[in-house]
Amino acid sequence: MTTHEYTAGATPPLGAPQISTGPAEVSAPAPAAPAGKPGRDRYLDLLRSIALVRVVVYHLFGWAWLSILFPSMGVMFALAGSLMARSLERPALGVIRGRVRRLLPPLWAFSAVVLALMFAGGWNPAHDPDTGGGVQGVADVLNYILPVGAPPYPAHAGSDSGLLDSTWAEQAAGPLWYLRAYLWFVVASPLLLWAFRRVPRTTLLAPLALTAVVGTGLVILPGETGNAVTDFAVYGGCWVLGFAHHEGMLVKVPRYLAISCSTMMMAFALWWASGHPGSEGWDLNDIPLADALWSFGFVVILLQYSPSWKELPGRLARWDKLVTLSNNRAVTIYLWHNMLIMATVPILDQMYDLPFMDSDRATGALDATYTLWTFVLVWPLTALAVLAFGWIEDIAAKRSPRLWPNGAKPRGGASRGNHRIAPQSPPQSPPRSSPGSPARGSRRA
Known part of the structure; x- marks a missing residue:
């Protein structure tokens, strides 16, 4: 797999430490905060939802400019870092154990389906030269259970x-690269x-320096080890920015200075991308240094303007239930979205057999709008x-399972939808493009 991108009670002062819901984190919803204590920050919930939708759209349409418009993976890692910093106010071992526990059961459900389909298709990791074969090939399958490395798969199934x-x-x-990086x-x-x-400044900037070394070809680390190190470097700055957000470091930096520095960093990222295009041109997911710098600057600006909403304001309130649902099911959405994009293909292909599709004009119209129908x-x-599969996230978080946790108030009860959780996402193009157009390769979000 190549390295590029695929998750308030009282309102604090602007830029002050806030309760994040850990985006990229595959952590699950936490119980509602007791009265009088700060609850969820709906601004951060909204960012996570936007990031998830952007990941799906990117993997469907493959538009390179989306990596510039909204760097989803950097945003998701930053939100996850903020939540992790908050959680580490408790003993570290228990926090890590809780995060891993919330991550694995949803992954196991996904892996069970994927591996069953692979094995049913005749794949044998012990005899697959593309995965190394032998004992190593079999051992790598364990990454579907605990994602510490790259999961193997048949090149053609x-x-x-x-x-x-x-x-x-x-x-x-x-x-699954995202789950590995998150873990x-x-x-x-x-x-x-x-x-x-x-040493806050050193820790904050060290990942960018590492990206300049391993993400530019100055030092080349081969194989999946190189991919893992590059992922850690590219998004490490955003993760630590989550720490800075929670710790209140950003509020100490004058906004004009933070925005100015971020703008210059992002300008340099675009300049670098212009001279080092990837396989898809300006897709930052294929250009590690540009991705790291652009994501870092973008996240700084988002967190500098963080309004720390107790509720979604104005017209955004109409999206409240969907934002709540996507946050409570972020892991499920992220894990399954690529499979679901692929599942649309055989369904839509049945449309070609409809009686009114026997003309070239009708077939051509469907060809032209195929990807749009996939999106729908x-x-x-x-x-x-x-x-x-979403209820598995509740089981993993030791909660009663819920089918549709969108925050709606059950009859005779209070809202159950606001819970703490997180994905992110990343990232592949659809397995099959619309008839008549070439299929795109696997890419991160």
Whole structure:
């Protein structure tokens, strides 16, 4: 897999430490805060929801400019870092154990389905030269259980004439890079937070310096080890920015200075990208240094203007239930979204067999709007995945399972939807493009 991108009670002063809901973090909702204590920050919840939607849209359409418009993975890692810093007010070992516990059961459900399909298609990791084969190939399968490394998958599964494209396994396993990076950030957080509280500027900027070394070709680390180190470097700055947000460091920096420095950093990122384009041109997910700098500057600006909403204001309030639902099911949405994009293909292909599709004009119209129909169909499929697998997130968090936790008040009761959780996302293109257009390769969000 290549390295590029695939998750308030009282209002504090602007920029002050806030309660984050850990975006990229695959952590699950926490119990509602007791009366009188700060609760969820709906601004951060909104950011997480936007990041998730952007990941899905990116993997569907493959638009490179989305990596500039909204760097989802950097935002998700920053929100996760903020929540992790808050959680580390408790004993570190218990916090890490809790994060891992909330991550694994949803992953296991996803892995069970994916591995069953791979094995049913005849894949044998012990005999697959693409994965190394032998004992190593079998051992790597354990990354579907505990994502400390890269999960293996067959380069070609099934056939091009089957229900799914022959590269579906690569597309399905692709988003798991994010869980690997998240897990390593969680494990490293006690040390990172200790260092940040003693040498904040050094700890904040060290990941960017590391990216300049391993993300520019100055030092080349081969294979998945290189990918893992690069991921850690590219998004490490955003994770530590989450620490800075929680610790109140950003409020000490004059806004004009923070915005000016961020703008210059982002300008340099675009300049670097212009001279070092990736396989998709200006897609920052393929340009590590540009991705790291752009994401860092973008997150600083978002957190500098963080309004710390107790409730979504104005017209945004109409999206409250969807924001709540996506935050409570962020892990499920992130894990399954690529599989769901692929699932739209055999469904939409049935439209070509409809009686009124026997003309070239009708077929051409469907060809031209195929990806749009995929976008329309993926959301009801996402709702089905939430109903079918989302409750596992509740079990992992030791809560009573809920089918549709959107914050709506149950009859005769109070709202149950506001809970603390987090994904993010990242990231593949659809396994099969619309008829007549070439399929895109696997890419991160």
